[in-house]
Structure formats: C-alpha cells, structure tokens
Amino acid sequence: MSIGFLEANLPKDKFNTYVFDFSLEKVNPYTERKRLKTFFADLDINVFGISSALSFNYPYARKTAEIIKELIPRAKIVLGGCHASMTACKILGENDNIDFILKGEAEFSFPALLDYFKSNLSEDALSLVPGLVYRRNNSIMENPAVITQDLDSIKPVNYRKMRLEDYVKAGYRYGTNNFGLSAPLWISRGCPYGCTFCSASIMNGRKVRYHSIEYVIKLIKHLYEKENVRTFTIIDDNFTFDRAYVKKFCFEVKKLGFKDINIVAPNGVRIDRLDQETLKLMYEAGWRVLMVAIETDNEKIMQKMDKKIDLKEVPGKIAMIKRAGFKVHSNFILGFPGASRGDIKKTIDYACRLELDMVGFPKFQPLPGTKMFDELCSNGEIDEDFLPVEYNEKSKYAPKGIKTQMLDKLQRNAYLLFYLRHPASILLLFENYSIKHLLGYIRRVIIGKS
Numbered sequence: 081m082s083i084g085f086l087e088a089n090l091p092k093d094k095f096n097t098y099v100f101d102f103s104l105e106k107v108n109p110y111t112e113r114k115r116l117k118t119f120f121a122d123l124d125i126n127v128f129g130i131s132s133a134l135s136f137n138y139p140y141a142r143k144t145a146e147i148i149k150e151l152i153p154r155a156k157i158v159l160g161g162c163h164a165s166m167t168a169c170k171i172l173g174e175n176d177n178i179d180f181i182l183k184g185e186a187e188f189s190f191p192a193l194l195d196y197f198k199s200n201l202s203e204d205a206l207s208l209v210p211g212l213v214y215r216r217n218n219s220i221m222e223n224p225a226v227i228t229q230d231l232d233s234i235k236p237v238n239y240r241k242m243r244l245e246d247y248v249k250a251g252y253r254y255g256t257n258n259f260g261l262s263a264p265l266w267i268s269r270g271c272p273y274g275c276t277f278c279s280a281s282i283m284n285g286r287k288v289r290y291h292s293i294e295y296v297i298k299l300i301k302h303l304y305e306k307e308n309v310r311t312f313t314i315i316d317d318n319f320t321f322d323r324a325y326v327k328k329f330c331f332e333v334k335k336l337g338f339k340d341i342n343i344v345a346p347n348g349v350r351i352d353r354l355d356q357e358t359l360k361l362m363y364e365a366g367w368r369v370l371m372v373a374i375e376t377d378n379e380k381i382m383q384k385m386d387k388k389i390d391l392k393e394v395p396g397k398i399a400m401i402k403r404a405g406f407k408v409h410s411n412f413i414l415g416f417p418g419a420s421r422g423d424i425k426k427t428i429d430y431a432c433r434l435e436l437d438m439v440g441f442p443k444f445q446p447l448p449g450t451k452m453f454d455e456l457c458s459n460g461e462i463d464e465d466f467l468p469v470e471y472n473e474k475s476k477y478a479p480k481g482i483k484t485q486m487l488d489k490l491q492r493n494a495y496l497l498f499y500l501r502h503p504a505s506i507l508l509l510f511e512n513y514s515i516k517h518l519l520g521y522i523r524r525v526i527i528g529k530s
C-alpha cells in the first residue's frame with residue numbers, strides 16, 4: 081500500500097516507476113543477493129524508494145540498500161515508512177548506503193524530492209521538502225513533516241497494478257470467507273489517543289482526518305464493479321472514532337446494494353466507540369467479524385498503556401456486539417512492562433472467560449518512537465539499538481522478573497487454553513485466515529520454530 085500510494089501520486093508525465101514487493105516475490109536480500117541483482121540489472125533506475133514500516137523488517141531494507149549501492153553506485157536511495165520515520169536521524173547517522181529519509185506521509189513530499197533530483201537546484205532547496213532528513217556539511221538536517229489536511233487531494237492506489245489476486249494466492253487475507261478479491265482501504269488517518277506502545281498517532285497525527293464519503297463510495301463501487309473486490313479491508317488507525325461518519329459510511333455502502341460484500345478492520349476498532357445503532361448499520365453494510373483490541377484486564381497496566389478503555393464496560397460491550405450478530409475477535413498484549421507472571425496468567429484466564437470468538441495474544445515488543453520504548457531505554461531495560469521481533473516469534477523482550485522463554489511458553493499456553501475451551505472457534509480461524517497463515521502461526525507459536 082505504501083509504495084502504491086506513492087506511485088499513484090507521482091506525475092506520470094515526469095517519472096517512470098517500477099514497483100517490487102519483496103514479500104510477495106519472496107525475495108530475501110540476505111540469501112538471494114543474485115536474484116535481487118537480476119531484478120534491477122537491466123532497468124535504468126536513478127532513485128530507489130524503499131519502505132521500512134515495520135521495525136523488525138528494517139534489516140531487510142538496510143541490506144537491500146547495501147546491495148543496490150554496490151550494483152548502481154550513482155543511484156539515490158530514499159527510505160520511508162513508520163520505522164524509518166521514527167528513527168530517521170539514527171539510520172542516516174549509521175548507514176552511508178541510505179541517502180535520504182522522508183518522514184511521515186509522503187504522497188506530496190516524494191514528488192517534490194524527485195523534482196529536486198531532476199532539476200539543477202542548489203542544495204538549499206532540500207530544506208523545502210517536507211519531512212526530509214538528509215546529510216549536509218557533516219550534519220544531519222531534519223525538515224518538519226507536513227500532514228495533508230485535504231485527504232481527497234490524494235489519488236487512490238492503482239489496485240490493478242497491485243495484483244490483488246496474487247496477495248490472496250500468497251495467503252494474505254483476513255476475513256475473506258467469500259469469493260472475489262480483497263482490497264485494503266485507507267479511509268481516515270490519525271488517532272487522537274496516545275497509547276504508550278503504539279506509534280500510529282506519532283506517525284499520522286492526533287487529528288483524525290477522513291476522506292469524503294463520496295470519494296470512498298466511488299472507490300468501493302469501482303473496486304466492486306471493475307476489479308471483482310468483495311472484501312474491503314479498512315486499515316485505518318481508528319476508523320470508528322467519528323461515529324457520525326461511520327454511520328453515514330455504512331448507510332451509503334448499504335445503499336449500493338452489494339449483497340455479497342464483506343467489510344473487515346483487522347487492526348481493530350475501539351470498543352468504547354461502538355453503540356447499538358452504529359453496530360446495526362455496520363452489520364447491514366457487510367461487517368460480520370469485529371476486532372476490538374482490549375489489550376489487558378489489569379487496571380494498573382491499562383493506565384500504563386494509556387489506552388483509556390474502561391474495563392468495567394468490556395463484558396457488557398462484548399455482549400452488545402454479539403447481540404448485534406457479530407463474531408468478536410480481540411487481542412491481549414502479554415508481557416507489558418510491569419506485568420508479573422501472575423498478571424499474565426490472569427489476563428489469559430480473563431480472555432478465555434470473555435464471550436470471544438477469536439483471540440490474539442501478541443507478546444509486547446517495544447516499538448521505536450513510542451513512549452514505552454523511550455521509558456525502557458531510560459531505565460536501562462533495552463538500549464536504543466533494540467529492534468523488536470515479530471510478535472509471535474521467539475521473544476527478545478520480557479518484563480523484569482520474567483525470562484523471554486517463559487513469556488514464549490505463556491503465549492503458547494494462552495492459545496492452547498483458549499482454543500481448547502472454544503473448539504468451535506477453530507473453524508472460524510479457518511474462515512478468516514488462509515491455511516498458509518495458520519500453519520505459519522502454529523509453527524512459530526505452538527511448535528516454537530522461527
């Protein structure tokens with residue numbers, strides 16, 4: 081999606097673009113140096129933009145930059161995405177293969193940087209590119225990022241170019257239990273909350289900006305009629321924040337009369353932003369599974385997370401969602417700083433007792449740029465080079481007093497306990513995830529192989 085947005089918003093009369101998705105093509109720059117070289121050898125590329133969104137994937141971005149520089153020394157390498165934005169000065173300070181970083185949303189700043197490369201402007205012009213982090217006279221310069229207020233001025237991704245069918249074939253699907261393709265939609269940006277473990281509001285700002293309903297409905301209609309999309313995956317940080325918007329959106333989707341569509345929000349929606357009327361409209365629009373991330377049952381930890389969910393309300397809200405006809409999926413973070421082994425066991429027990437249909441038990445990983453990452457650095461629990469691993473891989477972090485292997489074991493037991501107590505939920509897993517995805521999960525979490 082990241083590169084898709086950049087590609088869609090580049091003036092086609094000025095720039096030629098090539099898009100490669102290494103996760104789809106299964107290119108691993110560490111083991112397939114040769115294959116990576118054949119990807120680029122015959123192309124006349126001057127600028128390489130690499131997305132580094134997830135911190136645990138950053139080493140791949142760094143390695144790719146190294147190989148490209150070796151192959152095409154004149155090429156400029158630009159990094160973007162959440163991880164790169166959170167650690168921009170550090171990355172440039174340590175890595176000569178990366179020339180520029182564009183922090184934050186880049187639909188307009190990336191073309192501005194490319195214009196700079198094309199023209200013969202003086203280096204002073206770099207100070208005008210929003211969000212640019214660059215080297216100058218042995219220092220690292222950092223321009224403030226600009227957040228686009230008028231989201232409708234951003235062109236949507238060219239979904240046909242994204243080869244949606246290849247993602248479904250490769251096992252990337254959530255909630256796609258019907259026929260047809262699945263497409264991600266980015267409808268709103270930003271989140272007013274400041275949860276201490278999350279970088280979303282730092283990346284996209286605290287004000288929630290929405291596309292106009294007309295823009296989104298036109299896009300949905302196009303994807304349904306022209307691209308055979310049947311599952312719409314809303315990837316927003318906090319889609320349900322503005323309930324009036326959500327209701328209008330659902331009403332307009334329902335009016336389209338597409339009976340066979342499915343809407344999902346795999347990131348989750350805040351449980352406290354749901355009420356009966358909104359749920360009814362969401363159901364009518366095509367939602368069937370609701371992911372609500374509760375994170376913990378422990379008041380002290382909830383405060384430390386600063387997620388601001390009233391735990392007393394949770395069971396009642398879940399019952400209300402179920403009454404409205406939905407399956408409920410929730411996540412609980414295991415091993416948040418300050419949690420003891422007893423606390424973690426209580427959280428698992430709580431999750432098993434709630435009326436949930438599916439659960440996720442991600443292990444806490446400190447993410448660069450977040451308040452919790454900074455706190456753990458300042459109290460010496462991690463150092464600033466810490467890179468998280470994927471949440472279901474063998475843990476690299478566990479709270480004080482707990483060994484990482486113990487946290488892995490607690491996570492394993494949590495999944496076993498939940499699905500043994502809710503055997504019907506196993507079927508639901510197969511409906512909502514691909515077999516490839518589930519087997520990967522079982523391999524990593526239950527068998528413990530990375």
Ligand code: B12
Pocket residue numbers: 081082083085086128129130131132133134135136158159160161162163182184185186187190264266277278279280283284313315316317346347442447448470471472
């Ligand atoms: C959607 C999403 C998901 C979805 C993906 C669904 C889908 N079908 O795509 C799901 C739910 C699967 C998911 C899973 C996870 N996610 Co997630 N996810 C997101 C979310 C909300 C949006 C990402 C997105 O696609 N945005 C839309 C694209 C277009 O935006 P973008 O990538 O930021 O790109 C823009 C800019 O960054 C920039 N840019 C990006 N790349 C480049 C490159 C260049 C060259 C340039 C110039 C600019 C540039 O320009 C783009 C256009 O403006 C972000 C939060 C956020 N607001 O970013 C978290 C986020 C990326 N996820 C995060 C995490 C941690 C995870 C998980 C590990 C969580 C887990 N419990 O397991 C898993 C990892 C899954 C995996 N193995 O890959 C973290 C990553 C933080 C970090 N430092 O690592 C984020 C930032 C949220 C957070 N908690 O802080 N996620």
Ligand code: SF4
Pocket residue numbers: 271272273274275278279280281317318350387
């Ligand atoms: S966890 Fe959710 S509510 Fe909290 S800051 Fe991140 S996106 Fe917002």
